Amino acid sequence: MLMNKLHETDPEIYETIVNEVNRIENGVELIPSENFVSKSVMQAMSSVFTNKYSEGYPKKRYYGGQEHVDVMEQLAIDRAKELFSAEHANVHPYSGSPANHAVFFALMELGDKFMDMNLGSGGHLTHGSPVNFSGKHYRNVPYFVDRETELLDMDSIRKIAEREKPKMIISSLTAYPRELPFKEFCEICKDVDAYSLADINHIAGLVVGGVHPSPCSDTDVTTTTTHKSLRGPRGAIILSKVEDRLHDKYHPDSKKNLAQLIDSAVFPGLQGGPHNHTIAGKAVAFKEAMQPEFKEYARQIVKNAKALADELMSLRIKLVTDGTDNHLMLIDLRPSGLSGRGKQVQNALDRAGITVNKNSVPYDESSPFNPSGIRLGTPAVTSRGMKESEMQVIAQCIALVIKDYKDKAQQVMIKEDIAELVSGFPLYPDLTVLE
Numbered sequence: 001m002l003m004n005k006l007h008e009t010d011p012e013i014y015e016t017i018v019n020e021v022n023r024i025e026n027g028v029e030l031i032p033s034e035n036f037v038s039k040s041v042m043q044a045m046s047s048v049f050t051n052k053y054s055e056g057y058p059k060k061r062y063y064g065g066q067e068h069v070d071v072m073e074q075l076a077i078d079r080a081k082e083l084f085s086a087e088h089a090n091v092h093p094y095s096g097s098p099a100n101h102a103v104f105f106a107l108m109e110l111g112d113k114f115m116d117m118n119l120g121s122g123g124h125l126t127h128g129s130p131v132n133f134s135g136k137h138y139r140n141v142p143y144f145v146d147r148e149t150e151l152l153d154m155d156s157i158r159k160i161a162e163r164e165k166p167k168m169i170i171s172s173l174t175a176y177p178r179e180l181p182f183k184e185f186c187e188i189c190k191d192v193d194a195y196s197l198a199d200i201n202h203i204a205g206l207v208v209g210g211v212h213p214s215p216c217s218d219t220d221v222t223t224t225t226t227h228k229s230l231r232g233p234r235g236a237i238i239l240s241k242v243e244d245r246l247h248d249k250y251h252p253d254s255k256k257n258l259a260q261l262i263d264s265a266v267f268p269g270l271q272g273g274p275h276n277h278t279i280a281g282k283a284v285a286f287k288e289a290m291q292p293e294f295k296e297y298a299r300q301i302v303k304n305a306k307a308l309a310d311e312l313m314s315l316r317i318k319l320v321t322d323g324t325d326n327h328l329m330l331i332d333l334r335p336s337g338l339s340g341r342g343k344q345v346q347n348a349l350d351r352a353g354i355t356v357n358k359n360s361v362p363y364d365e366s367s368p369f370n371p372s373g374i375r376l377g378t379p380a381v382t383s384r385g386m387k388e389s390e391m392q393v394i395a396q397c398i399a400l401v402i403k404d405y406k407d408k409a410q411q412v413m414i415k416e417d418i419a420e421l422v423s424g425f426p427l428y429p430d431l432t433v434l435e
C-alpha cells in the first residue's frame with residue numbers, strides 16, 4: 001500500500017509504522033492472540049466506511065445515507081452466520097471485551113452469579129477478575145484446572161454448578177492448551193438452568209477450520225474476536241440462538257427473544273455508531289475464512305504447535321499438560337529453576353527477536369507481574385508460511401535463551417539467526433513503499 005501522503009504530512013507517525021513493519025518482518029511472532037491480516041482486510045479497513053455514522057442495524061438506522069453501509073453490514077452478518085453455522089450474528093462489537101460485556105448486559109442483572117475459568121487456570125480478565133467490570137458488577141464463581149493433570153475436571157465443574165446455580169457458565173481459554181468440551185458444558189448448563197456462553201476468542205480460526213469442535217450448535221451465545229486465529233481486523237462478533245431458552249425463568253416480562261436481547265444490549269445498550277470500516281474488514285476476513293485454503297491454514301497452525309511443543313519438550317522444557325491440542329502452549333519455568341522469572345525470560349526472548357508473553361501457570365505461586373510461565377502460539381508464524389522445520393529451529397533458539405537468559409551476547413547472535421530464518425517469509429513487502 002502506498003503511504004506517500006502520510007510520509008509527507010506526518011513523518012513522525014510514518015516512521016513509527018516503518019519501524020513496526022521492520023520489527024515484525026525481522027522477528028518471530030509467537031503471541032498466540034496475534035496474527036497478520038491480508039492486504040484485502042487492510043484495504044477494507046482503510047476505506048471511506050471509516051467516515052460514516054450508522055447507529056442501528058441494516059434497514060433500521062437513525063441517520064440517512066445508509067444504502068451502501070446496509071449492504072456491507074448485511075454481507076458481514078450473512079457470512080458470519082454461514083461461517084459458524086449460527087442462527088444469529090451481531091457484527092458491531094468493538095472488541096472482545098465489549099462483546100463479553102454486551103452478553104452480561106443482555107442476560108444478567110447486577111450481582112447475578114456466573115461461573116468461569118479462573119484467570120490463573122487460563123481464563124480471561126472479562127470472566128470475573130476483581131479489577132474488571134465482570135468481577136465488580138457480577139458475582140463470580142471460578143472453576144479451576146486439576147492441580148495434578150492441569151486439565152479441566154468436568155465432574156468438579158458440574159458439582160460447583162449444581163451447588164451454586166449460576167445464571168451463566170462461560171467456557172473459554174486464553175492459556176489452556178487443550179480442547180474445550182463444549183457439549184459437556186452445555187449439558188451442565190441445561191441441567192442447572194444456566195445460559196451457556198462460549199468465548200472462542202482464541203480458537204475461532206481453528207473452529208471454522210474444522211480442527212476444534214464448534215460450540216455454535218449447542219451454546220446459547222458464542223463470542224469471538226475477529227483478530228486472533230480468525231485473521232481479521234481488530235474487533236469482535238456475537239453469535240447466538242434466536243430463541244431465549246430460559247425466557248420464562250429469567251426474562252418473563254420481556255418481549256425480546258435472545259437475538260433481540262443481544263442486539264439491544266450492543267446498541268443502544270453499550271455502543272453508539274458501529275465502526276463500519278472494521279465491519280467491512282470483518283466481512284472480507286469471513287470470506288477468506290470460507291475458502292479451502294483456510295482449512296489448510298488451520299490444520300497447519302495445529303501441526304506447527306505440535307512441532308514446536310515436541311521439540312521444546314525434547315530439549316527438556318516443561319510444558320503445562322505436557323503438550324498441546326490447539327494453537328498454544330504454556331512453558332512452565334519452575335522445573336527449570338526459574339520460578340517467577342517469566343518477565344526476565346520474555347525480555348531475553350525479545351532481545352533474541354522472538355516475541356512472546358509472560359503468563360501465569362496453573363497454581364503459580366508468583367504474582368501475575370512476575371509469573372512462572374511463557375505462553376507461545378503459532379497462528380502468526382503460520383500466516384507467514386512457516387512449517388514444522390522452522391518450528392524446530394525456533395524451539396532450539398527458545399531453549400537456548402531459557403537455559404541462559406542472562407547471556408545477552410548469545411541473544412544478539414540468536415537474533416541474527418532468527419532474522420535469517422524469517423527473511424525467507426516476507427509478510428508485507430510493499431507496505432511502506434513510497435511512490
Ligand SMILES: *Cc1c(COP(=O)(O)O)cnc(C)c1O
Nearest residue numbers: 095096097124172173174201202
Ligand atoms: C482476547 C480475549 C478477550 C478480549 O478481547 P479484546 O479484543 O482484547 O478485548 C476476551 N476473552 C478471551 C477468551 C480472549 O482471549
